[in-house]
Amino acid sequence: MSFPWANHYEPQNPLMKWVDEKLPLPRLVYNAVGAGYPVPRNLNYMYNFGVLAGFCLVLQIVTGVILAMHYAPNALVAFGSTEHIMRNVNWGWMLRYMHANGASFFFLVLYLHIFRGFYYGSYKAPREMIWLLGVVIFLLCMATAFMGYVLPWGQMSFWGAKVITGLFGAIPLVGEPLQIWLLGGYAPDNAALNRFFSLHFLLPFVIAGVVILHIWALHIPGSTNPTGVEVKKESDTVPFHPYYTAKDGFGLGVFLILYCLFVFFMPNALGHPDNYIEANPLSTPALIVPEWYFYPFYAILRAFTFDFILTAQLWGVLAMFSAILMWFFLPWLDRSPVRSASYRPLYRIFFWVLMVDMAALFYLGGAHAEEPYIMFSQLATAYYFLHFLVIVPIVSSIERPKPLPYSITEAVLGKDDDAQLGATVAAKA
Known part of the structure; x- marks a missing residue:
């Protein structure tokens, strides 16, 4: 990101000047995480x-x-x-x-x-x-x-x-x-x-x-x-x-x-x-689960219990991988011109519903593969895909966002007359 008002690195020490000329690593660090950024x-x-x-x-x-x-x-x-x-x-x-x-x-x-x-x-x-x-x-x-x-x-x-x-x-x-x-x-x-x-x-x-x-x-x-x-x-x-x-x-x-x-x-x-028990191929644990951070996707995997064209196991595998690969398409699924959910009241409601759904998937992924956990996993999985593939595109099309501030300065300090004047001039032009 380049701004005309950004500070520029100018080494004062002779050694740092020499290093900066031969290998501009100090300049890179300064511009990446220093006062130059x-x-x-x-x-x-x-x-x-x-x-x-x-x-x-x-x-x-x-x-x-x-x-x-x-x-x-x-x-x-x-x-x-x-x-x-x-x-x-x-x-x-x-x-x-x-x-x-x-x-x-x-x-x-x-x-x-x-x-x-x-x-x-x-x-x-x-x-x-x-x-x-x-x-x-x-x-x-x-x-x-x-x-x-x-x-x-x-x-x-x-x-x-x-x-x-x-x-x-x-x-x-x-x-x-x-x-x-x-x-x-x-x-x-x-x-x-x-x-x-x-x-x-x-x-x-x-x-x-x-x-x-x-x-x-x-x-x-x-x-x-x-x-x-x-x-x-x-x-x-x-x-x-x-x-x-x-x-x-x-x-x-x-x-x-x-x-x-x-x-x-x-x-x-x-x-x-x-x-903490040594691996034994002849002794199956009562409950086989991954680490807790895989639970949501493990719950999605186990949510498919029926064969329809493909086997239930294959449906589960496809759903588990699709649950993450779907994120690649999110920039194009959400067509709203407004970014922040702070100004999108309808989207904000569904975002928190998604968080509750994710919390449920975290819990269900570590539970036994039996009823009623399987049924709840199926419901939570259905909503997860519904959120990204249906709700987000529809909400982005029909939602009426709140008015955005004219600038970041206005959002922090209050009314920004300079930004409003600039926006008015740009609109007339």
């Missing part, structure tokens, strides 16, 4: 979650690299090497709990970041590419998390891998060969562990690369804001540093307090106790 002055704390997601990614990479030094991806010793990390490696218990709980907090932050995008219309033009790259990041995170869940080689790891990879077997013609190719055999074993470990180690760096593209795309049109009104003049913005570095710092402090509470006082609260 103006941002809307009305961003609230819901805009902290992007920075928190970046922090979680770094945390997962650092702890993951250290854990990989002590882990053995072999079905005979994988569970034992995990216990070795917990009991014998210096601070190994803390690193593992940081990594395991870090994954949960990473997804918590990602979900809040996505839901904020739904509410404030962050997917609308000219920011479609930012949104599309964000969905790619979420899909990569899901793949990485699933492979990481298999590595401890506990009961839930083994049976989770068997169930999820077994879903590919429902695809006609190519399903069974694809499943064997993914596992390197007919069931999760050494080949699957080696593949999942390699990809689990590699994908976070791929995610980091896509995050760089995501931030790059963000800096072209600039950040959106709670009003959805574009930046018009200098008074609409403030420098990212020190205003939002301080605000993000406060948010990070709150996040770290909650994170440390889980790591040090209830480290297993977000995990499953069966994963």
Whole structure:
């Protein structure tokens, strides 16, 4: 984002001048997160979650690299090497709990970041590419998390891998060969562990690369804001540093307090106790469930219990993947010219209904596959697809939004005569 009033980096120190001439990294940092990057002055704390997601990614990479030094991806010793990390490696218990709980907090932050995008219309033009790259990041995170869940080689790891990879077997013609190719055999074993470990180690760096593209795309049109009104003049913005570095710092402090509470006082609260039992292909757990952050999509998968043209399992697989892939088309499904739900009263009602529906899917994904949970899963799944494919397009066409402020300055400080005069002149022209 380039504004004529933005500060420009001019190094004063001779060494920094030389570095900036040869490798303009200081200039890049200054323009990306420093006083050279103006941002809307009305961003609230819901805009902290992007920075928190970046922090979680770094945390997962650092702890993951250290854990990989002590882990053995072999079905005979994988569970034992995990216990070795917990009991014998210096601070190994803390690193593992940081990594395991870090994954949960990473997804918590990602979900809040996505839901904020739904509410404030962050997917609308000219920011479609930012949104599309964000969905790619979420899909990569899901793949990485699933492979990481298999590595401890506990009961839930083994049976989770068997169930999820077994879903590919429902695809006609190519399903069974694809499943064997993914596992390197007919069931999760050494080949699957080696593949999942390699990809689990590699994908976070791929995610980091896509995050760089995501931030790059963000800096072209600039950040959106709670009003959805574009930046018009200098008074609409403030420098990212020190205003939002301080605000993000406060948010990070709150996040770290909650994170440390889980790591040090209830480290297993977000995990499953069966994963502390070594994998046994001959003993099926009473309830096979993924990690909690997969629950909504697992509930959608299990909602299909009938065969109609295709098998129920294949319908479930298609619905589960479609539930996320549908987000790619959201910029074109929502045709309202107004971004923020703060000025869209009808859309705001359905947004909160969607949040209740998502909460239900989170609960139902961890429940037993029996009545009445299956029926509720079917109802919640039906509404989920109805919201994106029917309600959002119709509401965007018939809704009468509230009047928008003339500028961000008016939304923050009250009447903005300069912006109103400019808008009047532009309308007459």
